[in-house]
Amino acid sequence: MEMNIGRLIPEFIMLGGAFVLLILEFFIPKGPRKWAGVFGICLSVVTAVVLSTQGYGSALSGLFIHDAISLYFKLLFLLVTALIFYMTILYEKNIENWRGEFYSLMLFCTVGFMFLASSSDFIGFYVSLELVAITLYILATFTREKSKSVEAGLKYIVTGALSSGFLLYGISFIYGTTGQTGFTEVAALVINNGGNGYLAIGLALTVLGLTFKVSGMPFHVWAPDIYEGSPTPITALLAAGSKAAGFVVIIRILLTALGSVRAEWLVLVSVISGASLIFGNLAAMPQKNIKRMIAYAGVGSAGYLFMAVAAASTLGTGALMYYLTTYVFAITGSFIALVIFYNSEGSYTIESLAGLARRSPLLAITIFIGFLSLAGVPPLGGFIAKFYIIAAAVQQGLWALAVIGVLMAVVAMYYFLIVIRSMYLRPAINTEKIRVDNYTRILLYGINAVTVLLGMYPGPLTDWVMAIADTLFV
Amino acid sequence: MLTLTHFLILSCILFSIGVAGVMIRRNIIIVLMSLELIFNAANISLAAFAYYLESITGTVFVVFNITVAAAEVAVGLAILVAVYRRRKTVLVDQLDEMRY
Numbered sequence: 001m002e003m004n005i006g007r008l009i010p011e012f013i014m015l016g017g018a019f020v021l022l023i024l025e026f027f028i029p030k031g032p033r034k035w036a037g038v039f040g041i042c043l044s045v046v047t048a049v050v051l052s053t054q055g056y057g058s059a060l061s062g063l064f065i066h067d068a069i070s071l072y073f074k075l076l077f078l079l080v081t082a083l084i085f086y087m088t089i090l091y092e093k094n095i096e097n098w099r100g101e102f103y104s105l106m107l108f109c110t111v112g113f114m115f116l117a118s119s120s121d122f123i124g125f126y127v128s129l130e131l132v133a134i135t136l137y138i139l140a141t142f143t144r145e146k147s148k149s150v151e152a153g154l155k156y157i158v159t160g161a162l163s164s165g166f167l168l169y170g171i172s173f174i175y176g177t178t179g180q181t182g183f184t185e186v187a188a189l190v191i192n193n194g195g196n197g198y199l200a201i202g203l204a205l206t207v208l209g210l211t212f213k214v215s216g217m218p219f220h221v222w223a224p225d226i227y228e229g230s231p232t233p234i235t236a237l238l239a240a241g242s243k244a245a246g247f248v249v250i251i252r253i254l255l256t257a258l259g260s261v262r263a264e265w266l267v268l269v270s271v272i273s274g275a276s277l278i279f280g281n282l283a284a285m286p287q288k289n290i291k292r293m294i295a296y297a298g299v300g301s302a303g304y305l306f307m308a309v310a311a312a313s314t315l316g317t318g319a320l321m322y323y324l325t326t327y328v329f330a331i332t333g334s335f336i337a338l339v340i341f342y343n344s345e346g347s348y349t350i351e352s353l354a355g356l357a358r359r360s361p362l363l364a365i366t367i368f369i370g371f372l373s374l375a376g377v378p379p380l381g382g383f384i385a386k387f388y389i390i391a392a393a394v395q396q397g398l399w400a401l402a403v404i405g406v407l408m409a410v411v412a413m414y415y416f417l418i419v420i421r422s423m424y425l426r427p428a429i430n431t432e433k434i435r436v437d438n439y440t441r442i443l444l445y446g447i448n449a450v451t452v453l454l455g456m457y458p459g460p461l462t463d464w465v466m467a468i469a470d471t472l473f474v
Numbered sequence: 475m476l477t478l479t480h481f482l483i484l485s486c487i488l489f490s491i492g493v494a495g496v497m498i499r500r501n502i503i504i505v506l507m508s509l510e511l512i513f514n515a516a517n518i519s520l521a522a523f524a525y526y527l528e529s530i531t532g533t534v535f536v537v538f539n540i541t542v543a544a545a546e547v548a549v550g551l552a553i554l555v556a557v558y559r560r561r562k563t564v565l566v567d568q569l570d571e572m573r574y
Contacts, residue, residue, distance in 0.1 A: 123535050130542045137549050144556045151561070151569045153553045158505055161546055162496050165512030168539065169489055172516050172532075176523035181531050225572045 004059035007066050010051040010074070011114050017043040018107035025100045036103040037089035043107070044082040048075055058120065062182050065120040068468040072321060073117040073248045076328060080241045081110045083332040086443065088233040090339050095143050095231065102142055109135040109237065113245045122171045122181040125249055129167075129213070132245060133160050136238065140230040152229025159222040160212065167209025173202030174258075183257040191260045203258060203265050207272070210253070213246030215295070216302035217275040224287075227295035232342065235291055236335040239298055240328045247305055247320060255312055255472055262312055269310045270401055277303030277404050281411040290338065290348045293415060294331070297374060300408060301327060304389050307401050311392040317469035319388030322461065326373055326381030326454050333447035334370030336440065337363040344434045350419055355428020362436055364423045366444045371416040373451045376409045381454030384462075481522030488515035502557070502564045506550050513543040 021036055051074055058065045084106065092098060112132035119125035137160065141153025175181055177199040178189040190199070212219035227235045254265060280299030287293035301323075308320035338348065341363055345352055357364040373382035386409060393402040436444070454461065488511055495508025517536045524532025558564055 123531070123538055126535075127538055127542060130546065134545055134549050137553065141553050141556060144560065147560055148571055150553065150557045151571055154502065154557050154569065157546070157550045157553055158496065158502070158509070161509045161550065162493070162512070164546070165489075165492065165509065165516060168513065168516040169485075169519065171535075172485075172519040172523060175520065175532055175535070176527070179523075179527040179529045179531075181535065228572050 002059075003061065004057065007054060007057060007059040008064065010047045010054065011111055011118075013047045013050060014043060014107055014111045014114065018104045018111065021100060021104035021107065025104070028100065030098065032092055032098060033100045033103060034089050034092065036100055037085045037092075040085040040103055040107060041082045044078045044085070044110070048078045051075065051078070060124070062184075063121045063124040064115070064118050066118055068471050069248070069251065070117040072465070072468055073244060074114050076244055076325060077110055077113040077117065077241060080237070080244070080328055080332065081106065083336070083447075084233050084237050084241075087236060087332070087336050087339055090336065090343065090440065091231065091233050094343070096145055099142075102139070105135045105139050105142075106233075106237070109139070109241070113241055116245045117248045119249065119252070120183045122175065122183075122186075125253075126168065126171065129249070130164065132242070133164065136160075136234070136242065139234045139237070140226055142234070143231050146229075148229040149231070152226045155229075156222055156226045159219065163209045163212030163219050165209075166205050167212075170202045170205025170207075170209055173198045174206065175202075177202065183252055186257045187260065190258060194261070199261065200264055203261070204268060206253065207250075207265060207268055210246060210250055211272060211276075211302070214243050214250070214302045214305065215299050216272050216306055217279055217299070218272075220276065220280070220299045220302070223299060224292045224295040227291045227298075228289055228348075232291070232335060232339050235294075236331055239294060239335075240331045243298065243302065243305075244324045244328065247309070247324060250309055251317060251320070251472070254309060255317065259312065266310060266312075269306055270398065273303050273306035273310055273401055274404050275303075276300065276306060277401075277408045281408040281415075284415045285411065287415070288349050288351070290350060290353070290419065293350070293419070294334075294374075297412065297415070300412060301374070303408070304386060304405060307393050307398070307405060308389045310398060310401065311389075311396045313392055313396055314466060314469045314473050315388060315395060316392035317472055318462070318466040319385060319392050321465040321468065322388060322454075322458070323382075323385035325461065325465075326385045326451065329447055329451050329454070330370040330373040330382060333444065333451065334367045334374075336444060336447075337366040337370070340434065340436060340440065344432075345430070350422050352429075353419065353422050354426035355431070356423040356434075359428055359431065360434040360436060362441060362444055363434060366448055367423065368420055369448045369451050371419055373455070375412045375416040377413070379452070379455040381451050381458075384455055384458045388462075478522055478526045481518060485515040485519040485522070488512075488518065500565050500567055502554055502566060505566065506547060506554070509550075510543065510547065513539060 056067050115128035137157045140156050143149040178186045215223040280296050284296035308316040373380040376382045376386040390402050390405050492508045492512035520532045
């Protein structure tokens with residue numbers, strides 16, 4: 001029972017930065033805050049450096065754990081934060097009544113993600129989940145003079161609170177069965193005593209509550225509206241960050257705490273996975289708005305990731321981490337390109353992208369690579385990730401899921417190719433060139449290179465994620 | 475004599491009323507109240523388990539929940555005010571600018 005506050009230094013650095021920005025807000029006149037974005041990016045880099053020097057172990061009497069998996073996910077979250085801060089700097093001028101709280105709330109949200117990756121107790125997990133959720137509710141509503149943004153925020157908070165209620169009620173039953181809230185203590189008791197009725201209820205409600213964060217069925221209804229209505233950087237944060245944060249806790253709860261009763265959750269998780277895959281991909285087909293299409297595609301991605309969880313093996317968990325990494329690069333790359341496009345055009349519809357290839361070849365190729373990686377086309381990162389996940393499902397005998405996964409990859413090709421056709425084959429309505437500044441140019445080249453590299457040369461990252469996944473199944 | 479089952483049935487009834495309220499009612503203020511009901515159903519269940527298992531953790535959890543739920547409702551009401559200012563309505567079915 002020791003505190004080991006020293007292990008929380010990376011989180012404290014982020015938290016301190018968030019408070020500094022919040023306090024400075026009192027003294028600085030309203031207006032653009034590009035320096036705050038740069039400050040956030042620097043802070044993420046510093047935190048990442050400090051984080052990699054931290055030793056593994058637990059803190060706060062077992063509420064907090066730092067291990068290989070939390071290190072991996074925290075580095076991923078810091079990467080997402082840095083990229084999204086950059087995106088926000090580009091997006092700033094679209095927000096009337098700009099307030100600097102935007103940046104500090106994003107930092108609070110990252111702190112929440114980091115605590116989620118480290119949570120090893122239901123209480124700590126629930127509180128950090130709500131830290132993330134409440135900051136995201138505010139961020140989604142931030143452009144409150146826009147009618148769509150406030151509507152999105154309200155829909156988000158109602159569905160979010162409902163799913164939190166399910167989660168909490170489920171946790172109360174898991175606590176009722178075991179009398180413990182720590183993940184490792186619950187795991188030990190469940191192995192010895194097996195499951196019972198209360199545990200089954202608790203499990204079902206907890207899994208249903210968790211599907212909200214990752215926009216899986218049946219709590220996916222919020223995703224399209226909120227993705228469409230929120231400011232674009234927040235859409236990217238929801239797509240990339242929230243999904244990764246949701247899955248790290250799903251790994252911890254289902255594989256660490258309740259891994260020994262896999263038989264009880266396997267059917268539920270498989271049904272969620274299959275339903276998300278089919279619904280998400282089919283619903284994405286008729287969409288006209290790119291953000292909405294990405295939301296439905298994200299429901300489909302949650303299906304693949306749940307398939308990896310259902311496999312509950314080293315290969316499956318490693319594949320899940322690989323998938324999330326490629327997903328982050330694909331999403332942030334294409335969203336940065338979309339933000340630049342929006343700045344000049346003010347629209348997110350697929351038709352408005354017509355002729356983008358001639359107006360700005362770099363933006364077109366970035367969206368092209370990002371979307372093909374999401375669709376899972378070789379030789380891009382997304383292909384390797386989907387391949388590993390389906391291989392893991394086959395290895396564990398989940399044939400039905402594997403078949404649905406392959407079929408839906410074909411469907412995903414269809415709707416992503418509609419966008420690509422619009423960019424490359426349609427004549428442009430407005431032939432004016434779109435200017436991209438040099439920093440963004442370098443960044444987009446870098447993101448594209450990483451996506452291609454993850455597909456062509458997956459060796460090093462695969463070794464790393466498989467080694468991490470191995471530590472879960474000793 | 476009150477047993478654990480009585481408390482669990484009570485919490486189950488409250489939870490069901492809350493979920494039904496969120497699904498059925500048109501007024502967002504009632505929806506937020508129903509959400510409160512769901513949180514309190516979970517709190518009753520946690521407190522009952524904590525009492526009958528003679529473990530303090532559940533009670534601590536309840537205190538955390540009350541705090542978090544208060545924060546959540548504060549943000550929810552703030553968003554509701556923003557919605558009302560912009561759209562002049564608090565009825566769920568009139569917030570249909572984005573569909574399908």
